[in-house]
Amino acid sequence: MIQDNMDELLTGLRNIFARKMRVIDQMPTLAGKELVTRFQMEAPALYVAPIGGSSDGDANDLNFGILAVTKNAQSSTASRAGDGIEIGLHKTMDVVMQITGGWLDGWRWISFDFPDDAAFNRAGLDVGLVRVATRCTNPASDELLAFPADSLPDLLGLTAYFDVEPFASAEDHRAWLDGEETPTAPDAVATVNLEAP
Numbered sequence: 001m002i003q004d005n006m007d008e009l010l011t012g013l014r015n016i017f018a019r020k021m022r023v024i025d026q027m028p029t030l031a032g033k034e035l036v037t038r039f040q041m042e043a044p045a046l047y048v049a050p051i052g053g054s055s056d057g058d059a060n061d062l063n064f065g066i067l068a069v070t071k072n073a074q075s076s077t078a079s080r081a082g083d084g085i086e087i088g089l090h091k092t093m094d095v096v097m098q099i100t101g102g103w104l105d106g107w108r109w110i111s112f113d114f115p116d117d118a119a120f121n122r123a124g125l126d127v128g129l130v131r132v133a134t135r136c137t138n139p140a141s142d143e144l145l146a147f148p149a150d151s152l153p154d155l156l157g158l159t160a161y162f163d164v165e166p167f168a169s170a171e172d173h174r175a176w177l178d179g180e181e182t183p184t185a186p187d188a189v190a191t192v193n194l195e196a197p
Contacts, residue, residue: 002050005062005134012104013046013066016095021046027067034170036123043071044092045127051131059137063110066100068092068128089114089126100132107134157193161186 006026023042027049030038039045046068053062070089093112100107103167110131120127161176168184175182 001060001136002053002062003036004134005137006048006064009064009066009100009104009132009134011108012099012107013096016099016103017046017092020044023136027065030170033119034117036125039120039125039127040071040123044067044129045184046092051071059135061133061135062128063131063133064195066096066130066132066172068096068130070126071124089128093128093130096130096132100130107132109133157191159189159191162190 010024010026019025021044023045025045025047027047028035028038038159049065049067051063051065053060054144055061068089070092093194097109097112100109110133112128112130114126116130117127161173163173164187168186171181176186
């Protein structure tokens with residue numbers, strides 16, 4: 001349900017912004033300096049992430065955030081307003097609100113703001129967030145029963161990698177999960193094997 005709606009939202013954004021944005025994708029799972037560096041490389045860009053939801057029993061309201069990231073070497077004013085070549089942050093957010101205010105069936109924008117983050121400001125990035133929502137019904141109980149039991153593999157075990165300060169990089173963490181060699185190693189590894197019933 002969440003992924004299907006996020007894919008629908010991404011498709012709608014890509015159909016409108018395909019020639020104006022370098023990247024239109026799910027929000028990367030990075031933080032801090034790594035996230036700022038990625039935003040610098042990919043701007044202008046739009047990123048989508050689920051940010052919550054609620055249910056009344058019959059239907060669900062799913063909330064997503066659309067983060068718009070722009071930059072412009074000319075000036076911060078050009079980054080926000082555009083310069084005739086690169087789309088500006090304000091126009092990007094206007095179009096996102098139009099898309100989710102009627103163009104994309106079933107979606108509505110809830111609010112918008114301009115996060116003030118010193119790291120983004122130092123990197124010359126302008127960032128805006130539009131919160132949007134869609135409503136979807138719960139599947140019927142017979143549809144839930146039709147869920148194929150063999151579509152999920154059995155959980156046979158679990159391996160946990162522990163990293164304490166000073167922390168390794170996110171790249172090293174991903175490499176550990178993929179079983180690749182890195183210059184750093186986890187501080188501890190715990191493996192639990194489960195026996196089949």
